[in-house]
Amino acid sequence: MTAETEDDVLMRVMYPSKEECPDWHDFRMMPLAEFICQYADELEDYFDEDFGAGFWYDLKKGPMMIICYVDCREGNHMPTDIRTKLKKAGKARRNKMRDKWSYINPMNRILGYIAVKDVTNEKHPEKLFSLSAICSTIYTEQRGIGKKLMDTLIEWSSRMGASDLVLEVANEWAGMECEEESDEESEEEELDEESDEETDEEYTDTYFHPDEGATSVIVNQLWRKCMRKTPDGVVVYNLDEEYIADIVEDYFEGEEQEELWEGYEVREVSDNPQGHEYGGEWYKKGKNSSVCSRLMSFYEMWGFKEDKRVNLEFGCFSIVPYPSMRLDMKNFRVLNDKVVKLQ
Secondary structure, three states: OOOOOHHHHHHHHHOOOOOOOOOOOOEEEEEHHHHHHHOHHHHHHHHOOOOOOOOOOOOOOOOEEEEEEEEOOOOOOOOHHHHHHHHHOOHHHHHHHHHHHOOOOHHHHEEEEEEEEEOOEOOEOOOEEEEEEEEEOOOOOOOOHHHHHHHHHHHHHHHOOOOEEEEEOOOOOOOOOOHHHHHHHHHHHHHHHHHHHHHOOOOOOOOOOOOHHHHHHHHHHHHHOOEEEOOOOOEEEOOOHHHHHHHHHHHHHOOOOOOOEOOOOOOOOOOOOOOOOOOOHHHHHHHHOHHHHHHHHHHHHOOOEEOHHHHHOOOOOOOOOOOEEEEEHHHEEEEOOEEEEOO
16 A cells, blocks of 8 residues: 555644544644644743744654644633632742643643654665654643554554554663763764854745744743652653753754665674673663653553664664664554554
8 A cells, every 4th residue: 555645644643534533623633833833922922932923834844743632722721629729829839830730831732742753764664663752741631642642653653654663762771881972973963063054055944943942942841741740749751851852853953854864783782782782781770660661561552562673673773772662563554544453
């Protein structure tokens, strides 16, 4: 079957039939750029930054896609218990609560989002998508957001003709002996970027490119949706803010690739993996950490399975031995215009 174009898939995923999604006018999936265009006035009023109000930009096309699950209903729709607390709170506390719960802060309308990247490369020339992030806010009474996001991700990947959907589970341990090499790579990338800035001529396009202030707001607000509280009240974040910043930059500034990129080098692992290798000491510490094990269990519910080939052979991930997982998209088909899982 010939894969649909990206525009076709966007239309089907973002604009389903009433039968498929009866509450579509209240809750919608939409690309982040479309959300910003639709709520630019409210964003500028609340954050006092430039979000391009008054202009309608084309939807950004590139390797990274950020799809948001948005509450489009009019009004605030705060839970009753939060409204009660607001009435009893002092001014400072009311402002903090509104910033987290109220749609006066328009970014609170984003109940969750997924970031998926096309990482097809010469090592894996079949269409390959990587789930970079999946997050949902705790500041809502809506439930089942994670399921809606994952269903959308699988539908998106299937309609785009992906052979595999992959991910790596980040943690604080896996990169312990890879940091020096990563730093060197970063320095090389920065030098390349500076060189490009010096040689490239000024150009304009029809996409929205947020300035530093707007970008800072977008990154911080998306990062907050990764926040969770442990049973004893400790605040934890599933992802680093810097990681979200990289995703946002890739989304707004990444360009469509006309040719396959080379991909990371294929690596081999010894029978007795060293500390920095996949299966080694730091890999095991990361995999056994509470956050990593919890996330892996979540992905396993959706059919993802750990597969070291993703890290070592697929060419899509760096040398850092994060646990890598794969969902075989050959198990899904578009039948009668619906994505179904084959038995």
